[in-house]
Amino acid sequence: MPDVPTVTAPGAVGTPVRIDLDPPAVAMVWLGADRPHEVVAVPRVALAPGEALVAIELATICGSDVHTTAGRRRAPVPLVLGHEYVGRIVATGGDVRAIDGSLLFHGDRVVWSIMAGCGTCDRCRRGIPQKCRALVKYGHERLEPRWELTGGFASHVHLRRGTAMLRVSESVPAEVLAPASCGTATAWAAVERADDTTDIDDAVVLVLGAGLIGLTAAAIAADRGARVIVADPDARRRDLALRFGAAAAVDPLDPSAREAALADLGRAEIDVVIEASGSAAAVASAIDAVGVGGIVVLVGSVFPGGSLTVDPERLVRNLVTISGVHNYTPHDLHAAVRFLHARHTRYPFDELVGARMPLADVDAALELARSGDSVRVGLVP
Missing domain, CATH: 3.40.50.720 (NAD(P)-binding Rossmann-like Domain)
Incomplete structure (x- = not known):
């Protein structure tokens, strides 16, 4: 279980909850093709109502991460890549609910969507929230002050309100669960x-x-x-x-x-x-x-x-x-995770992560992912 962070200023109802992290959270920041990642320490996070801070158990390198770092996809920099992950909630900004409507709590093991949507725009109402007018995508957004933990290549992720989250079993291997959020x-x-x-x-x-x-x-x-x-x-x-x-x-x-x-x-x-x-x-x-x-x-x-x-x-x-088909809806994520829970012993999903490397070795991990020797390479904070 990750250390419990310190809540330094809960504030009034509806105001952000400030979280002090000791040791600080760490994010690996990509600055562009042919440049090594840089380490950014994040000692404090402010969680707005409905937001959550998750400590990452395992992140996996998606093919789109490889395409981005190779210069084949446009991306804003500086950027914390990574959008396949499984982790554990360490703090919330008030009530945070799973896809099924249940409350999520400190210590819950979760996977979450690649995106956060508003839920109210015309596209969300039409059933295509992955194309929300106010879409935010983890691992794709430029790093900004007060929202530095934006992707999976980090020790923690700061999840925005409107992110589809799902509690997952302790018995399913992280290698099976991490790719659920994308692939x-x-x-x-x-x-x-x-x-x-x-x-x-x-x-x-x-x-x-x-x-x-x-x-x-x-x-x-x-x-x-x-x-x-x-x-x-x-x-x-x-x-x-x-x-x-x-x-x-x-x-x-x-x-x-x-x-x-x-x-x-x-x-x-x-x-x-x-x-x-x-x-x-x-x-x-x-x-x-x-x-x-x-x-x-x-x-x-x-x-x-x-x-x-x-x-x-x-x-x-x-x-x-x-x-x-581009990305998916919360229903798809929910159904995909149910499928993994039910069938992960029938099909060898755990073998798709062929290597696990320390987060600090992200550049070497990306090189390994480019080689194609493994379907996925894992990063462990």
């Missing part, structure tokens, strides 16, 4: 979008890319009764996909492999394609692969990857749906 919940959202259009049960689902999102989407779809084919050029990832529920794992560079996998399944066409790699070539392949009445869910294209040509007549005549 797992996004995979759940992608499968849900497909299931809204085409019944996943007994459908043939092609997943392009065997990263964390692709592997998790394969497991979720297989758990719903789908026959899953995973395509990835890395033989190690293909072997891993078979352990995540895939009926077949093929090399996308082998044009005959997918047809052979379909024939082995006794099926003529693909009902659902989930594109999780972000490659423009893979997006084009996804659209070409889907059968009549099928759906293509694009989830990997979160950085500039080039444009492509689409034949609209084929889409129209074949009744094809193309849908983009």
Whole structure:
């Protein structure tokens, strides 16, 4: 259990609660491509009503963190990266509630959303809070005075009001839970979008890319009764996909492999394609692969990857749906965490974090993440 911080000035109802931290919280601050992270100490945090301070147990490095530090994604600096995490509440600014409406307390082990929304704007009311007009995203916001603990590459995170939070079991490994806040919940959202259009049960689902999102989407779809084919050029990832529920794992560079996998399944066409790699070539392949009445869910294209040509007549005549999924809703996070609680021993989610490194070694950890040797690299404060 982390040390209990000192509340130095509770203040009147509705005013911030000032928290003294001894030792101070620590954040690793990114200043731009080809520059090492710098350490920032944060000795005091002011929590507004509905906010929380969480001590991080484990953070994992997402692919978007790698793209950002490599200069492939725009990001404001200085910046505390990291948006996949699990931790423990050490202080709150008044009442803080979980997604299910229950009160959260000091000591609760939690995961939380990548974002905080207002809950009242037109987009929030339409059910797309991940596109809130006043959106705040952890690991993506410029470090500012009085809100320095903005991302997961730190000892603590200062959570804003409007952040979806969820109490999690003490028995589920941190390696399973940390990616829930990005990869797992996004995979759940992608499968849900497909299931809204085409019944996943007994459908043939092609997943392009065997990263964390692709592997998790394969497991979720297989758990719903789908026959899953995973395509990835890395033989190690293909072997891993078979352990995540895939009926077949093929090399996308082998044009005959997918047809052979379909024939082995006794099926003529693909009902659902989930594109999780972000490659423009893979997006084009996804659209070409889907059968009549099928759906293509694009989830990997979160950085500039080039444009492509689409034949609209084929889409129209074949009744094809193309849908983009970016991030997720609180419902998706809640459902994804329930799935992890129920299935983390059936699928080897804990093995996806191939290395755990000290927070101070964040630059070396990012280099390891870039190598692709591990699906995820963990950071331990």
